[in-house]
Amino acid sequence: MEELLEAVTFVRERSLPLFVLGGGSNLLVTDRGFDGLVLRVKIEGAININGGYRDDRPRQTSITYDVPGGMDWDAFVLKVAEAGITGIECLAGIPGFVGGAPIQNIGAYGQEVSTSILWVNALDLETLKFVTLTAEQCGFAYRRSIFNTTHRNRYIVISVTFRLDLHATPSLRYADLQNYFAGRGSALKPIDIYHAVREIRHGKGMLIVEGESDCRSAGSFFKNPIVPERLLLDIATTLDLSVDKIPHWTAGEDLIKLPAAWLLERVGFTKGFQLGEAGISSRHTLALINRGHATFADISALRDTIQREVYRRFKIQLEQEPVQLGA
Incomplete structure (x- = not known):
């Protein structure tokens, strides 16, 4: 913990940006990188x-x-x-x-x-x-x-x-x-x-196993949206479904939580979808993957395309789950 204080003093004396990194499993870094100090906090000890x-x-x-x-x-x-x-x-x-x-x-x-x-x-x-x-x-x-x-x-x-x-x-x-x-x-x-x-x-490809394809991602890329319950009827009308056919859970007074994966699939973003070097895992709809040589721009283009289409069809703005580092 003394080293934490030392690191914080270091960045403040030099007016440097500070980013605190844990395991790095929920992180999306831009192509421009981060011009500051990345502090990996791995304080261990006995339970x-x-x-x-x-x-x-x-x-x-x-x-x-x-x-x-x-x-x-x-x-x-x-x-x-x-x-x-x-x-x-x-x-x-x-x-x-x-x-x-x-x-x-x-x-x-x-x-x-x-x-x-x-x-x-x-x-x-x-x-x-x-x-x-x-x-x-x-x-x-x-x-x-x-x-x-x-x-x-x-x-x-x-x-x-x-x-x-x-x-x-x-x-x-x-x-x-x-x-x-x-x-x-x-x-x-x-x-x-x-x-x-x-x-x-x-x-579902949500467990890192060495040598397996489609298992390295930032996990679920989009949060399950919490929206007003009245949107259920709008979605049902858009998809020509009965309301009881739409998976959802109560999330407070007049609010429901919808499965983001279900929304993606309804607008054509299914498992295995590809957009250049970025894609959707063949094993999980919410896992965006690097197909080999994807840049941040490739991943963000896929993200933006998905968000635009879901909003156009359902008026729901999906929220990115991974932390984004850099501009």
Whole structure:
């Protein structure tokens, strides 16, 4: 942490831009690059575990994990799942570090990391003090937090404390998981979910496997849009469908969440679509890939083409999920 302060002092004395990099798995860099200091935060160390079942004291209802920000995220998920504790097992296979999890409020297969976060320890770049932010102060929402919205570039995450319910049981709210475990009954353990999620992600090209094609991307390139519920009727009319044929989930009062992949497919951007050296993965509609020699301009051209067509047809503006570095 002393090195963090040293790096911040270094850039301020030289009036340099600063970019904080974690695992780099959710990043899109422009062709012009970045004229400043890239600081890769990989603070590691031991996990501090508090609570849990112990023979020498009363039985606890929850357990907390204090986890350094530089720990591999999937390794932490595996550790928790192997301990038989539920809460983050559906987030298996997501690349990156623990410190990046609260920034984007990562989520998958019916879970969001925000439901398990107790607090976040960070360096406040405004005061150069190390602070502790509660989950409420982090302002979590769908794929959002203060770290990537209202207070972007203010904090550097040092560690994250998770609180998990020891009495919770795995929940199969996501259709892919329900289908995977159909007929298995209810005696599922977190480690079963962990391996199932990784297998499902592998099948969709969302798990990095050396030597496999179409698996290196920035993950889902577009966020699932949250829109007014009244748009359902407009979409149904545009596509000549009944409203009940449109997949959607409630997302608050008079709001719904639509699957971005479904919208792309309805306007012709299907798996394997190509635009020059950029393309859509043959295994996942939301994964934009470099077909070999794509530049940022190629990827952004595909992005812009998709966004324009979805907006033209449905009046929905898709939002890019990867962080963009450079102009």
